[in-house]
Amino acid sequence: MPILKVFLHILIFCIFTLISQIGGIVYLVYLLLSPLIVRRIAIVKKYRLFGFILFAGIYLVISLIIVPLIAPIFGRVPLPLFNKHLKPLTVATVLLNRHYLKPQLLEVAKDASNEINRMYPGTVTYYLDANFPFFNGFSLIPHLSHNDGKKLDLAFYYLLQNNSEYTLQHPSPIGYGVFIDPVKGEQDQPQRCENQGYWQYGFMEQIVPQWNKDKFILDSRRTKSLTMLLASHHSIEKIFIEPHLKQRLGLSSPKVRYHGCRAVRHDDHIHIQTK
Ligand SMILES: [Zn+2]
Structure with a gap:
């Protein structure tokens, strides 16, 4: 992977983590899942749209369902x-x-x-x-x-x-x-x-x-x-x-x-x- 691309991923991870705490983790999950899911079902032109839908879907499930279940363990x-x-x-x-x-x-x-x-x-x-x-x-x-x-x-x-x-x-x-x-x-x-x-x-x-x-x-x-x-x-x-x-x-x-x-x-x- 080109060094510039790695730097870009790290930058996105940091920004998402800073503004939403779990956004960076969601981005990592997305990077792992997207080659398995998006590239198989998306036709070439719609690749970015499917990618966005996948990211938004993972984010919403983690943010609205999983985090509220785990947060009380951390006292919040x-x-x-x-x-x-x-x-x-x-x-x-x-x-x-x-x-x-x-x-x-x-x-x-x-x-x-x-x-x-x-x-x-x-x-x-x-x-x-x-x-x-x-x-x-x-x-x-x-x-x-x-x-x-x-x-x-x-x-x-x-x-x-x-x-x-x-x-x-x-x-x-x-x-x-x-x-x-x-x-x-x-x-x-x-x-x-x-x-x-x-x-x-x-x-x-x-x-x-x-x-x-x-x-x-x-x-x-x-x-x-x-x-x-x-x-x-x-x-x-x-x-x-x-x-x-x-x-x-x-x-x-x-x-x-x-x-x-x-x-x-x-x-x-x-x-x-x-x-
Ligand atoms: Zn205040």
Whole structure:
């Protein structure tokens, strides 16, 4: 096999592993199976299409059926895909295996979402990135701390700008990168971090489309209720939210802390972690 081809396979293995943890293994299985299956059934022109279907098939079986069965051995369970009150904002979170966590944290998220729905009927709590299914220390890129099953990001709740009604929609397609900026008189920590040279702090804003930003406003009531509920839970150790929102929402719990300029802005989501 030419050296360039070997290098390409290694590169694909690494990228798939970084973004979904099991993607690299799936790619190896695909490389083993494809000469046996695809080349026998595919006519020359459809070779790439059959190859893609085979890879997608292996990936989905391993990701959606096998991994959820094995992950509990490693102490992690998946967040629900079809729960009425707790859902992924984007199905990509589930397809990329970014929704695993310790059972204790799953219970916290379920309890909080049920309670919020009891307080505000019809409310859906959307989860964002949690952790990969296996191995402590394997970070969920780009969240370096999401590496032990004890971390979870939850989306804010929003109202529509034009009628101030609660909406199930979200300004960002991935949940991150559309910020609730500080207003006059509030602590502008993003600006301070930027002034100190931490270019990554607000980087998500550069890569996530901003065209829906003005159509939404933060649902302060629901978001404050959720944060206070989480802070009052004995399993929760820390909650990260941007300082100006802590101030705006009147959050006084000592568990609500600042994450530092080395992280990223937390005025687009809430980060929670257990002990
Ligand atoms: Zn986080």
